[in-house]
Structure formats: structure tokens, C-alpha cells
Amino acid sequence: MNKEIIIGKKLTRGDVLKSFVVINLYTFIILGILVFTVFPSVNISNQKKMIYSVLIIFITWIVTVPMIGGTQRLEIDDQYIRYYHVRGTWNQFKEVLRILMKKDDRANFSVSIDSIQSVSISYSLTVGGFGIKGYKLLFSFLLKDYTVVRFVPFNISGGGNNNKKYEEMLTFLQKNDVEIVDPYVLKDKLGLTSEEILNYINKIEENK
Structure with missing residues (x-):
């Protein structure tokens, strides 16, 4: 990098x-x-x-x-x-x-790249003022000593274009032999707009 x-x-x-x-x-x-x-x-x-x-x-x-x-x-x-x-x-x-x-x-935490075994990406839905729906991305770093470190951004849909930077982060980790656990196929959607990502997440919820 x-x-x-x-x-x-x-x-x-x-x-x-x-x-x-x-x-x-x-x-x-x-x-x-x-x-x-x-x-x-x-x-x-x-x-x-x-x-x-x-x-x-x-x-x-x-x-x-x-x-x-x-x-x-x-x-x-x-x-x-x-x-x-x-x-x-x-x-x-x-x-x-x-x-x-x-x-x-x-x-709060400092983790060496070599110590990371895998990173899982998930989400949770949020509801703000006036019933406005949003979402949070959830990242869990599984270290090689089986310690889990979690990172939860405030609300990516309200925080600018950080979603593309998360995609860049995951791509970098993947190139460094870190397994990406992505059950909802979110990584490939991070290049979309926040509204498109939210619509994608809502479809996942409807099909559960």
C-alpha cells in the first residue's frame, strides 16, 4: 500500500x-x-x-x-x-x-496486520429522527490468538463517502492474506451510493 x-x-x-x-x-x-x-x-x-x-x-x-x-x-x-x-x-x-x-x-486498539486471521463484515439497521432509516457496518477482526476486536462506525450512510474507503481497507487486507468473511456480500456493494447500499440491505431483510 x-x-x-x-x-x-x-x-x-x-x-x-x-x-x-x-x-x-x-x-x-x-x-x-x-x-x-x-x-x-x-x-x-x-x-x-x-x-x-x-x-x-x-x-x-x-x-x-x-x-x-x-x-x-x-x-x-x-x-x-x-x-x-x-x-x-x-x-x-x-x-x-x-x-x-x-x-x-x-x-483504542492497535493491531498488526500480520496478527489478523480474518475480518467479518455485517450490518445493523438504524432508525433516526422522524423515522429515517439508516444502517451501520459492523467489522470484527479475528486475531490469530483468537482475540476478537470489533469496530462499529457511527452511521456510514450519514458519514460521507467512507464506504469506498472501507472497500479499499478490505481489499488491502485480502491482498495481505487476511480472510474476508462476508455472508451478505457487502464488500462488492461498497462502491455504490449510501442509498443504494441501504436498499440492498433492505432487500436482504425482506428475504430473511
Whole structure:
């Protein structure tokens, strides 16, 4: 493989700062609506209005800032597969601080290509807001010591054109004598659009 395959995005300090600016912009828009439309109609003191305004900003930061650090990333090179994902609000908040301080990140798992015996690919259906259907791809790496490492992307149909990169990953592993277990023949469909893949999965479900 001449180049590293990266599925997902490695966040930089610039990415975090841009997200923080956007969060603050929307926060102050909401705050402005409250100050000029809601607060005048409520009989409370200016001191309480100030306290409520500060609380709104603080709560918004607590809820939204950790979400910046909740990304997923899979990296594949000639020797290793590495997976990065931070779970939990507090850990995601620390991840944002780590990025701002430009400290090295640690992979959730790092598996050498030579240690992989097989990779199985499957799926699960998802339902989002307003009943919108989607799907997740499920990857299970069976190592030669019989350890199983699982990787579940958030929702490939909502995550850009990563499906083609997954196909590239599987092709690379296959060339390195890793068995691809693909009972639903999904690998050959990863070059299609997300909608076409979802329709294919729905047909599988109808025939079960």
C-alpha cells in the first residue's frame, strides 16, 4: 500500500477552535432572543437575568464542547490498523483539551496486520429522527490468538463517502492474506451510493 488509509478525520487545534466559534455564535443568538423577547415579559430582576444568561452559556458549553471530541478515526498502514474514539462526556472534554495542547493521542486498539486471521463484515439497521432509516457496518477482526476486536462506525450512510474507503481497507487486507468473511456480500456493494447500499440491505431483510 503506497499510502495510509484514514477513515474519519484527525482533529486539529484549528478544527476545535472553529467548532467553538460556531457553538458560541449559536449560543449568543439564542441568548439574544431570550434577552430581547423573553426576559422583558418576565418580572425578574436584572441581577437574575444576568445569572440566567451566564448559566445558559455555561450549560451550553458543558453539553456541546465535549461533543467536539467525540469523533471516530480508523487508520490503516502497511503494518497496523489503529482505531481512535473517545467515549464519555468527561473523556471527550479531556480530548478537546488534549487537541488544544497538541498532545499525542492514544489508539483504542492497535493491531498488526500480520496478527489478523480474518475480518467479518455485517450490518445493523438504524432508525433516526422522524423515522429515517439508516444502517451501520459492523467489522470484527479475528486475531490469530483468537482475540476478537470489533469496530462499529457511527452511521456510514450519514458519514460521507467512507464506504469506498472501507472497500479499499478490505481489499488491502485480502491482498495481505487476511480472510474476508462476508455472508451478505457487502464488500462488492461498497462502491455504490449510501442509498443504494441501504436498499440492498433492505432487500436482504425482506428475504430473511
